[in-house]
Amino acid sequence: MKIIILGAGQVGGTLAEHLASEANDITVVDTDGERLRDLGDRLDIRTVQGRGSFPTVLRQAGADDADMLVAVTNSDETNMVACQVAHTLFHTPTKIARVREAAYLTRAGLFDNDAIPVDVLISPEQVVTNYIKRLIEHPGALQVIDFAEGKAQLVAVKAYYGGPLVGQQLRQLREHMPNVDTRVAAIFRRDRPIMPKGDTVIEADDEVFFIAAKVHIRAVMSEMRRLDESYKRIVIAGGGQIGERLAEAIESRYQVKIIEMNPARCRYLSDSLDSTVVLQGSASDRDLLLEENIADADIFLALTNDDEANIMSSLLAKRLGAKKVMTIINNPAYVDLIQGGDIDIAISPQLATIGTLLAHVRRGDIVSVHSLRRGAAEAIEAIAHGDAKSSKVIGRAIENIGLPPGTTIGAIIRDEEVLIAHDDTVIEAGDHVILFLVDKKHIRDVEKLFHVGLSFF
Numbered sequence: 001m002k003i004i005i006l007g008a009g010q011v012g013g014t015l016a017e018h019l020a021s022e023a024n025d026i027t028v029v030d031t032d033g034e035r036l037r038d039l040g041d042r043l044d045i046r047t048v049q050g051r052g053s054f055p056t057v058l059r060q061a062g063a064d065d066a067d068m069l070v071a072v073t074n075s076d077e078t079n080m081v082a083c084q085v086a087h088t089l090f091h092t093p094t095k096i097a098r099v100r101e102a103a104y105l106t107r108a109g110l111f112d113n114d115a116i117p118v119d120v121l122i123s124p125e126q127v128v129t130n131y132i133k134r135l136i137e138h139p140g141a142l143q144v145i146d147f148a149e150g151k152a153q154l155v156a157v158k159a160y161y162g163g164p165l166v167g168q169q170l171r172q173l174r175e176h177m178p179n180v181d182t183r184v185a186a187i188f189r190r191d192r193p194i195m196p197k198g199d200t201v202i203e204a205d206d207e208v209f210f211i212a213a214k215v216h217i218r219a220v221m222s223e224m225r226r227l228d229e230s231y232k233r234i235v236i237a238g239g240g241q242i243g244e245r246l247a248e249a250i251e252s253r254y255q256v257k258i259i260e261m262n263p264a265r266c267r268y269l270s271d272s273l274d275s276t277v278v279l280q281g282s283a284s285d286r287d288l289l290l291e292e293n294i295a296d297a298d299i300f301l302a303l304t305n306d307d308e309a310n311i312m313s314s315l316l317a318k319r320l321g322a323k324k325v326m327t328i329i330n331n332p333a334y335v336d337l338i339q340g341g342d343i344d345i346a347i348s349p350q351l352a353t354i355g356t357l358l359a360h361v362r363r364g365d366i367v368s369v370h371s372l373r374r375g376a377a378e379a380i381e382a383i384a385h386g387d388a389k390s391s392k393v394i395g396r397a398i399e400n401i402g403l404p405p406g407t408t409i410g411a412i413i414r415d416e417e418v419l420i421a422h423d424d425t426v427i428e429a430g431d432h433v434i435l436f437l438v439d440k441k442h443i444r445d446v447e448k449l450f451h452v453g454l455s456f457f
Contacts (some may be wrong), residue, residue, distance in 0.1 A: 001025065003361065004061045006052030008084055010034045010330065010350040010442045011098065011124075015070065015357055016070045020441075027061045027301035029216050030073075031310050044095065048365045049093060053081040054091055063090040072098040073124070074194070077237065080104075080116050084254050087117035096120040096360055098353070100241065122259045124353045129245040130195070131352050132301065135326065136250060139228035141433045142207065142345060145370045147381050148413040152284070153214050154185065160225040171198035173223060175315065181420040182212035182220045185410040185436035186377065193377065193438035195406065209379075211410035211434060213418040228324075231298040235322070235403065237283030237313050238304035242328070245275045246303070257292060283313035295321030307334060311343070318342045337436035354436075366447065367432065377438045381448045384431045392449050393433070401449070403435075410434045420443035 001437055005012050008030035020026050020043045027046040030036050036047040050057035052073060063069070068087045068186035071079035079097040086092035097118045099105060105126075111118040113445050143156040159166050162178055187194040188207040194200065202208065202224070232255055236243045239260030247256050247269075256276040260266050266280040281288045283302065294300065300317040302310035307329050314325040319342070326345040329335050334344045351371045355378075358369035366382040380426045387394030392402070398409050398421055410417040413432040419425060427433060435446060 001067045001361070002027065002062060002065060002176070003027070004058070004063060005068060006030075006069070006071040008032060008039055008047075009072070009074060009099075011353050011357070012070075013039055014332070014354050014360075014363065015072070016045055018045055018354065018358060028064075028368070029057060029061050029081045029378065031125045042276075053078045053420065055085055057143070058085060058090065060116075063092060066090070066092055067236055068094040068096070068361065070096045070361070072096075072357075074103050076104060079335040082244045084116055087113070094119050094360070095328065096122060096357065098122045100125060102179055102241065122353060122356055123226065124349050125245060126240040127352050127356055128242055128270060128347065128349045129249060131347065132175075132242075132246055132303075132326065133249055136231055136234070136254070136299065138217060139231055139324075140164060140225060143372065145372075145379055147211075147368070147379075147411070147434050148418075150214055151413055152166075152211060152418045152434065153217055154209060154211045154436070155221065155222055155433070156207055156209050157224045159202050159204055159208055161204045162206075162226055163202075163222075163224045165223040166202050166204055169198065169199045170196055170202065171438070176223055180212065180216045180219050182210050183408075183410050183420045183422075185209045185211055185379075186438055193383075193406065195408065195438070202257065202399045209436065209447060211436075218279050226325060228374065229298075233297050233299075233388065234291070235297045235300045235317070237300070238311070239265050239278065239301065240305065243301075243303045244269060244272065246301070251276045252322050255264055259288070259292075270437065284309065284316055286316060287316060288363050289320050297322045298324065300325045305330065306327060307331050311338060314343050328408070349444070366450070372436075376441070377436070378440055378442075380435045380437065380446060381437065382433050382446070384427050384429060384433055384450065387429060391429075392451075393427045394429050396427060396428070397423065398425050401427075403449075404445040405435075407442060407446060408436050410436050 003026055004122045005016055005028045008028050013312055016026050016028050029048045029052045033049045038188045041048045069092045071082045076099045083095040083097050095118055100348055138144050141155050145154040180426045184196040187196055234254050234256050236258045239258045259279045266278050272276045294317055300322040302314045306378045310327045315413055319324050324344045327343050332348050335348050339344050355370045370379040384393050409421040411434045
């Protein structure tokens, strides 16, 4: 596939890295020559320096015969104009744009082909807000991913001493919970993946990924660790777009406070939100945190755009007694350094956004793609199309499907029903199949599995 990526920042660069390793023809456009040189030295891609919305620059990047344009510059306006130019002058089939500003996103009809022709809109702030909201709803989870509109969920938890299943074989999970069907998709032990089998023993500190119907998630979590109590009191550091959206989404169910430095922004938040308490000040102000009884907070969320400020305020909040802290980290290099110590969960907006982008770039009826363990693994939702003659998966039991190394099928969503995958489960046409890959280099092999042969047509 020939893809033009506008923007060589964190999202554009990471997307290029993912796609270049999968034998796509990638061209990255940016105004920053140094950034482009760095990408060009590391990856097998073309680079073009210039403004991505200019027709001459798009033509130089190969827009005449490109299959897809992905506009992820830091400017909403540049991204939207680039899609318009690509549509009008080059008839580019698929146009994806990152648009941050809610004023654009809430206007019905603005992104139709008759107006601004954008096929797929990506809003990083909304993606991250939804991600954090799921973590709040599942206390103790490291990652929570929805499949098939939330019917099934993939959850990562750290196994602790005292969990009923810790020190026991996986096959005993069914004995512990005879009425709950679940499957452990993967285990990471000391940062190395282990493909789970019936005789695999769960150890303390293992990072366990399991999939189950949404209603069974807490029951399965209780097998790995003592369940955390539901959160009640939440403190948000940073009243930007993510902080505002999150407070708006959760304030009816939790006691929420926002700490924001900017007085004008505080007034706006106070007028816009219903029951959230808005405090003007610095989240790194020890006296302010003590005054607001930070020791009573169930969770402290640092959601500003400044990594260092987020890290320092989180460390201070934890030191002063906050039970759990989550921190947005924009620099992916920092994420692995800080997660798991005093900071319980580090959230990378780039990795959350990449998954949404990849779902629209993958071949072979891939519905959604989710980056796991800070990009080390992926979970994929694919639709099985065709029939037993044209498909490599339909009509076959899972044990007879030639899955690539390090790949497991975790669940199948059939109509409204969530079927946890077992060796004798047979895949039918129209099934949504949830796969877990611990080695991303086999993505293309998974895509090929779900391609429909010519005989189907």
